[in-house]
Amino acid sequence: MRNVWIILRNELRRYFVSPVAYVLLTGFGAFFALVFWNALGFFVNRGMEMQLSGQSFPISVNEEIIRPMLSTAGFVGLFAIPLITMRLFAEEKRSGTIELLATSPVRDAEIIIGKWLAAMTVYGSILLFPALDFAFLFRYGSPDWKPIVIGYIGLMLQAGALLAIGTFISTLSRNQIIAAFVTFVACLSLWILDWPAGYETATWARVLSYMSVRVHFESFTKGVLDSKDAIYYVTLIFLGLFFTSRSMESLRWRS
Amino acid sequence: MITVKELTKKYARNTAVDNISFEVRKGQIVGFLGPNGAGKTTTMRVLTCFLPPTSGSAAVAGFDVLEQPLEVKRRIGYLPESPPLYPEMATTEYLTFVGQLKGLSGADLRKRVDAVCDRCAIADVKTKLLGRLSKGYRQRVGLAQAIIHNPAVLILDEPTAGLDPKQINETRELIRKLGGDHTIILSTHILSEVEQTCEQAIIINKGKLVATDSVHNLQNRARGAESVLVEVAGRNGAVDSATVQQRLAQISGVTVVHIKEKRDSRAIFEVETRKGGLVRGDLARAVVESGWDLNELRPAARSLEEVFLQLVGDESQAGGAAASGQKQ
Numbered sequence: 001m002r003n004v005w006i007i008l009r010n011e012l013r014r015y016f017v018s019p020v021a022y023v024l025l026t027g028f029g030a031f032f033a034l035v036f037w038n039a040l041g042f043f044v045n046r047g048m049e050m051q052l053s054g055q056s057f058p059i060s061v062n063e064e065i066i067r068p069m070l071s072t073a074g075f076v077g078l079f080a081i082p083l084i085t086m087r088l089f090a091e092e093k094r095s096g097t098i099e100l101l102a103t104s105p106v107r108d109a110e111i112i113i114g115k116w117l118a119a120m121t122v123y124g125s126i127l128l129f130p131a132l133d134f135a136f137l138f139r140y141g142s143p144d145w146k147p148i149v150i151g152y153i154g155l156m157l158q159a160g161a162l163l164a165i166g167t168f169i170s171t172l173s174r175n176q177i178i179a180a181f182v183t184f185v186a187c188l189s190l191w192i193l194d195w196p197a198g199y200e201t202a203t204w205a206r207v208l209s210y211m212s213v214r215v216h217f218e219s220f221t222k223g224v225l226d227s228k229d230a231i232y233y234v235t236l237i238f239l240g241l242f243f244t245s246r247s248m249e250s251l252r253w254r255s
Numbered sequence: 256m257i258t259v260k261e262l263t264k265k266y267a268r269n270t271a272v273d274n275i276s277f278e279v280r281k282g283q284i285v286g287f288l289g290p291n292g293a294g295k296t297t298t299m300r301v302l303t304c305f306l307p308p309t310s311g312s313a314a315v316a317g318f319d320v321l322e323q324p325l326e327v328k329r330r331i332g333y334l335p336e337s338p339p340l341y342p343e344m345a346t347t348e349y350l351t352f353v354g355q356l357k358g359l360s361g362a363d364l365r366k367r368v369d370a371v372c373d374r375c376a377i378a379d380v381k382t383k384l385l386g387r388l389s390k391g392y393r394q395r396v397g398l399a400q401a402i403i404h405n406p407a408v409l410i411l412d413e414p415t416a417g418l419d420p421k422q423i424n425e426t427r428e429l430i431r432k433l434g435g436d437h438t439i440i441l442s443t444h445i446l447s448e449v450e451q452t453c454e455q456a457i458i459i460n461k462g463k464l465v466a467t468d469s470v471h472n473l474q475n476r477a478r479g480a481e482s483v484l485v486e487v488a489g490r491n492g493a494v495d496s497a498t499v500q501q502r503l504a505q506i507s508g509v510t511v512v513h514i515k516e517k518r519d520s521r522a523i524f525e526v527e528t529r530k531g532g533l534v535r536g537d538l539a540r541a542v543v544e545s546g547w548d549l550n551e552l553r554p555a556a557r558s559l560e561e562v563f564l565q566l567v568g569d570e571s572q573a574g575g576a577a578a579s580g581q582k583q
Binding site: 003006010014096097101103105106 | 339
């Protein structure tokens with residue numbers, strides 16, 4: 001456990017002394033601000049229209065602002081995740097520091113989990129921006145907080161799965177750009193696996209749809225914590241990290 | 256301290272290390288010698304548990320590298336060929352991280368960081384980023400990283416590569432000083448380095464063990480004969496080297512005369528004699544009496560370099576029969 005903490009802290013320090021973390025934070029911070037501003041614009045407009053037409057249906061802040069923001073945050077992960085994971089192992093392989101880690105009295109699993117947790121922390125810090133936006137909603141209104149918490153759990157679970165896959169892909173190359181691009185394609189493919197289910201009802205389409213990360217995320221945005229979806233993500237995290245450890249081991253046998 | 260038994264490491268297409276065995280006793284400094292691509296780095300990587308052996312075994316302080324890698328890693332300090340530095344970290348920050356990885360913490364860790372900074376003469380760059388350090392400093396931070404947890408065994412892969420002559424001397428001095436309490440294996444393809452720093456040499460070539468012996472013995476290992484270098488000059492500008500060679504060969508006790516170097520007015524001959532044949536006086540007399548000038552007459556020192564080239568050369572000619580130095 002102590003070793004995981006040492007690796008995690010070192011990774012975080014290196015994320016935050018290099019410009020990577022700041023560029024990501026600034027970029028996504030600005031992006032979420034834009035999304036929030038637009039969502040708020042629609043919401044206000046819609047509210048006024050309803051009042052003018054004499055309808056008195058209450059429109060929900062959760063439905064109109066928070067839910068689309070959470071979906072957007074999930075989608076944005078597709079772009080952020082490859083940028084976060086690309087350096088995890090590729091950089092260490094290129095600079096030779098992997099030899100330091102591999103010859104220190106630390107288990108492979110501790111290195112992998114430490115690095116993955118560091119990636120989770122960086123992604124989590126990106127998610128602070130929508131949280132900041134939501135804080136304004138609480139200041140001027142009274143949205144339901146439970147769907148937000150569940151949405152965040154979903155975001156972290158989904159990101160955990162994709163980050164685990166990215167971590168694995170980062171062990172395959174010593175080139176960060178290749179690692180980032182392959183991770184992006186992999187995440188995007190997992191994202192769109194449910195498309196065939198739109199026109200096909202055969203079993204294979206339903207199986208593919210079940211394997212899509214997006215399908216499992218939907219319930220979380222609705223504020224529903226479904227154990228089936230959580231198990232899907234946890235399984236994916238476990239698989240990704242397991243493949244990473246296999247890959248690290250095979251690095252030693254092949255190199 | 257280190258036991259390597261019939262170690263073989265095969266890669267997909269070639270065999271990097273082929274059935275080598277050796278032992279290193281506690282406190283020894285051993286030079287691991289061989290041309291580039293001989294298998295030095297691979298052997299070291301097996302010893303540090305970075306690579307698993309294909310067959311055979313390696314053990315450090317009684318722990319097998321495959322069965323108890325964590326115990327081995329705890330006892331080893333390793334400096335790879337290029338020091339494993341994070342360019343975006345400062346020196347003390349980096350050394351602290353490595354110390355933590357090796358299991359140090361608290362006041363003990365701070366003390367060790369200061370100690371290795373002093374020992375490796377990097378105290379003046381403590382707060383500098385590693386990426387900004389010069390090659391010499393980077394190498395020394397690499398060495399500091401290897402000794403931070405005061406390991407029983409130090410494995411240094413070409414510790415002086417890329418340093419300037421002054422830094423090379425300083426590094427060798429440092430390694431010699433470390434020799435007392437650490438067992439050290441250092442690889443190099445520079446022979447004088449082994450002559451200066453090591454007590455024991457392990458020579459490998461093309462993955463095979465060529466010789467293991469003390470440096471002293473290796474230096475003394477002559478071809479069972481003595482050789483003398485003679486420089487002869489013609490008095491009137493030119494010298495007929497063939498005639499001189501013939502004349503020298505006639506002297507009793509001389510076995511072979513090679514022409515080593517030939518210029519217009521002078522030539523250098525390497526004269527091999529039977530052991531104990533004191534022929535230098537006869538050589539001088541023969542040269543002078545034949546009307547040539549004797550410019551120089553000196554014993555050909557058999558440096559480790561020649562022994563090495565001879566061993567490595569024999570090895571490739573003999574097609575791989577491993578000659579163990581222990582026989583002599």
